[in-house]
Amino acid sequence: MKQLNKIRVAVLFGGRSAEHEVSLRSAANVIRFLDLSRFEIVPIGIDKQGNWFLGNDIFTKSLEQNNVPKLSQNHEAWFTAEWIGKPVKKNTLNELVQSDGQMFDVVFPVVHGTLCEDGTLQGLLELANIPYVGCGVLSSAIGMEKDISKRLAVNAGMLVAPYLTIKYDEWQSNAKQFVQKITEQLTYPVFVKPANTGSSIGITKVKTVDQLALAIEEAFCFDVKVIIEKALQVRELEVAVLESLEPHTDPIVSVIGEIKPQHEFYSYEAKYLDENGAILEIPAIISDDLTMKAKSIAKKLFIILECEGMARVDLFLEMTTQQIYFNEINTIPGFTQMSMYPKLMNASGFSYTNLLTHLIQLAIKRHTNKNRLRRDVHAKHVELVS
Numbered sequence: 521m522k523q524l525n526k527i528r529v530a531v532l533f534g535g536r537s538a539e540h541e542v543s544l545r546s547a548a549n550v551i552r553f554l555d556l557s558r559f560e561i562v563p564i565g566i567d568k569q570g571n572w573f574l575g576n577d578i579f580t581k582s583l584e585q586n587n588v589p590k591l592s593q594n595h596e597a598w599f600t601a602e603w604i605g606k607p608v609k610k611n612t613l614n615e616l617v618q619s620d621g622q623m624f625d626v627v628f629p630v631v632h633g634t635l636c637e638d639g640t641l642q643g644l645l646e647l648a649n650i651p652y653v654g655c656g657v658l659s660s661a662i663g664m665e666k667d668i669s670k671r672l673a674v675n676a677g678m679l680v681a682p683y684l685t686i687k688y689d690e691w692q693s694n695a696k697q698f699v700q701k702i703t704e705q706l707t708y709p710v711f712v713k714p715a716n717t718g719s720s721i722g723i724t725k726v727k728t729v730d731q732l733a734l735a736i737e738e739a740f741c742f743d744v745k746v747i748i749e750k751a752l753q754v755r756e757l758e759v760a761v762l763e764s765l766e767p768h769t770d771p772i773v774s775v776i777g778e779i780k781p782q783h784e785f786y787s788y789e790a791k792y793l794d795e796n797g798a799i800l801e802i803p804a805i806i807s808d809d810l811t812m813k814a815k816s817i818a819k820k821l822f823i824i825l826e827c828e829g830m831a832r833v834d835l836f837l838e839m840t841t842q843q844i845y846f847n848e849i850n851t852i853p854g855f856t857q858m859s860m861y862p863k864l865m866n867a868s869g870f871s872y873t874n875l876l877t878h879l880i881q882l883a884i885k886r887h888t889n890k891n892r893l894r895r896d897v898h899a900k901h902v903e904l905v906s
Contacts, residue, residue, distance in 0.1 A: 526558060526559060526560040527558060527559050527560070527625045527626065527880065527884075528559070528560045528562060528623070528624040528625045528626075529554065529559045529560065529561055529562065529624065529625070529626055529627075529628050529880060530562045530563075530564050530623070530624040530626070530627045530628065531547055531550055531551055531554075531561055531562070531563050531564065531628045531630055532547075532564050532566065532627060532628065532629045532630060532631055532641075533546070533547030533563065533564070533565055533566070533630050533631060534565045534566040534567060534568075534631065535566045535568075535631040535632070535633065535635060535636040535641075536566065536568055536569070536570050536634075536635045536636070537631075537632060537633025537634045537635055537636050537637075537717070538633055538634075538717060538721045538722070538742055539631075539632035539633035539636070539717070539721060540568060540633075542632055542854060542856065543630055543631045543632050543636070545854075545856040545857070546630045546632070546854050546855035546856050546859070547563070547630040547855075549855045549856060549857065549859075549862075549872070550628060550630050550855050550876060551563065553872040553873050553876055554873070554876050555873050555876070555877055558877065559880070562574065562575075562623070562624050563575065563576055566631065566636075570635075624650075625651065625884070626650070626651040626652065626653065626880055626883050626884055626887075627645055627650055627651065627652040627653070627883075628652070628653045628876075628879070628880065628883075629641055629642075629645075629652060629653060629654060629852060630852070630855060631852065632852055632854070633664075633717055633721070634664070634716050634717065634743070636852070637660060637663075637664055637850075637851060637852045638660055638661055638664035638665070638716060639656075639657040639658070639660040639661035639664070642654075642655070642656055642657045642660050643657045649891075650887075651883045651884050651886070651887035652883055652887075653829055653830075653879045653880060653882070653883045654828070654829040654830060654851060654852055654879070654883075655826075655827050655828050655829055655830075655831065655851040655852075656826070656828055656886075658826050659825050659826045659827045659828065659831075659851060660851050660852075662825050662826070663825060663827070663831065663848075663849045663850065663851040664716050664851070665715055665716055666713065666715050666716070666747055666848055667683075667685050667715050667745065667747055669825060669846075669848065669849055670683070670846065672824060672825060673821060673824075673846040676820065676821075676824050678817060678820075678821070678845075678846045679843055679844065679845045679846065680845055680846050680847075681749050681750050681751075681752050681836065681845055681847075682705075682706060682749070682750045683706070683747050683748060683749035683750065684701065684702060684705065684706065684747070684748050685715065685745060685746065685747055685748075686698055686736065686745070686746050686748070687744060687745050687746075688740055688744040688745070688746075691736060691740065691746070695733060695736075698736075699729065699732055699733060702732065702748050703729050703732075706748060706749075706750045707750065708726065708727055708728060708729070708751075709725055709726060709727045709751040710725075710726050710732075710748050710749060710750055710751055711723060711724070711725055711726070711747075711748070711749045711751055712724045712726055712732070712735040712736055712738070712739050712746060712747075712748050712749075713739060713746065713747045713748075713749065714739045714740075714742040714743035714745070714746060714747075715743050715745040715746060715747050716742075716743045716745070717742050717743060721742060722738060722739045722741065722742035722743070723739070724738055724739070725751060732748075736748070752836060752838050752845065753838065753839045753840065754836035754837055754838050754839060754845070755778060755804075755806075755836070755837040755839065756778065756779040756780075756781070756834070756835075756836060756837075756847075757776055757777065757778055757779075757804055757806075757814055757834070757835040757836070757837055757844075758776075758777045758778070758779060758832055758833070758834050758835070758860045758864065759773060759774055759776055759777070759814055759815065759818035759832070759833045759835065759864070760773075760774035760777075760830070760831075760832050760833075760853070760860070760861045760864035760865050760868070761773055761774070761818050761819060761822040761827070761830065761831050761832070761833060762774075762829075762830050762865060762870070762875070762878065762879075763827070763828055763829055763830065763882055765878065765881055765882060765885065770819060771819055771822050771823070771827075772868070773815045773818055773819050774864035774865055774867065774868040775802060775803040775804075775864060775867050775868050776803055776804040776806065776811050776814050776815070777800060777801065777802045777803065777804055777860050777863065777864050777867075778800075778801040778802075778804035778805070778806075779798050779799075779800060779801075779860070780798060780799040780800075780801060781798045800858070800860060800863065802860075802863055802864060802867045803867065806837065810837065810842065810844070813844055814835055814837075814844055817833070817835060817844055817846065818833040818835070821833050821846065821849055822849075825849060827849070827851060828882070828886060829879055829882050829883065829886075830851075830852075830853065830861070830879060831849050831850060831851050831853070832849070832850045832853035832860060832861045832864075833846075833849050834847040834848050834849070834850070835847060862875060
C-alpha cells in the first residue's frame with residue numbers, strides 16, 4: 521500500500537540506448553538523494569530489449585551487474601512497448617496499487633540517449649497522462665537532434681562551429697564524394713558525431729583524411745545521421761538551467777562551469793571510466809563579461825528550444841576570438857557523482873535533495889495545467905452579437 525501523505529515517484533532507469541550504463545549511475549544518485557520524508561520511491565528498470573520491470577530487486581541487480589538484467593521466463597515484464605495493440609493479461613501488483621488503481625504519482629526519467637531522452641518516452645507518458653520530470657516531447661526531440669538544435673540556435677543569432685551532415689543512405693551511395701566535400705569545406709581536425717547520442721558515444725576526433733571514413737562508419741553504428749564538425753580551439757563551458765516554480769519568471773541559471781579534459785577530448789572514457797579523465801572547475805575562471813554572456817546564451821537557448829524542467833547547455837569559448845559558440849543542450853543531464861548539472865546547481869544554492877524536489881514539483885504543476893485543456897470538440901460556442 522502507498523505510504524500515507526507521500527508522493528509516489530517512479531524512477532525510470534536503464535533503457536535501450538547506448539547510454540544504458542550511465543543511466544544506472546544517475547538513477548542511483550537520484551534514489552539516494554530523494555527526500556524520503558516526502559517521497560516514496562518505485563524503481564522501474566528498462567532492459568536493453570525494451571522490457572520494463574518494477575521493484576527494488578531489479579534495481580539492486582542492475583547496479584551489481586551494471587546492466588538491467590534481461591527478464592527471464594520466470595519474471596513477467598510489467599510493460600513492454602510490443603504489447604501495444606495486442607491483448608495482454610493484466611498483472612496484479614497488489615502490493616503497489618492503491619484503491620483507485622494509481623500506481624504512482626509522477627515519473628522521474630533518469631534515462632539518457634535515443635528512445636529515452638529524445639521525446640519517445642515523453643510521448644508515451646503523455647499518452648498515459650502521467651506527470652513526468654523534465655522536458656516535453658518537442659524540446660526533448662530537438663535537444664537530442666544536434667543538427668536541428670544547431671539550426672535553431674543559428675536562427676536565433678548564435679554561433680555554432682562549421683559543420684556538415686550526412687545520412688546513412690547518402691554515405692552508402694557517395695562515400696568518396698562526401699569525403700572530398702568535407703576535406704574541401706572543413707579543415708582538419710574535425711569531430712565526427714552521431715546526430716542523436718549523448719555522453720560522447722560514437723564521437724571520434726579525426727586529424728587526417730585517411731581517418732575520416734572509419735570514423736564516419738563508427739558514428740553510423742549509433743545513428744542514421746552523422747555530423748562532421750570543425751574542431752575549434754576552445755574551452756568547454758557548461759551551464760545548468762532550471763525552470764522556476766514562479767509564474768512569469770525567467771529560468772534559474774547556474775554559475776558557469778568548465779570542463780578541462782585530460783584526454784584528447786571529453787570522451788565517454790574521460791567522463792565515466794577514468795576518475796582523472798577531466799578536471800571540473802566550478803566556477804569557471806572567466807571574466808565577468810563572459811560569464812554574463814554565457815548565462816544569457818544559456819537562458820535564451822532554454823527558452824527558444826521550449827525547454828521545461830531542466831537542461832544543461834554546453835558552450836565553447838573560442839580561445840583566439842573569445843567568442844561563445846553553442847555546442848549542444850542536454851534535456852536529461854547526467855546525475856552521476858561526476859555529473860556537472862547537480863554540481864552546478866549545488867554551487868548556485870540548490871542542494872541535490874532540494875533540486876530533485878523542485879523538479880518533481882515542476883512536473884506536477886505542468887501536468888495540472890495541461891489537464892485543464894479540453895479534450896472534446898463539443899465545447900460551447902460563443903455567439904457574436906452583431
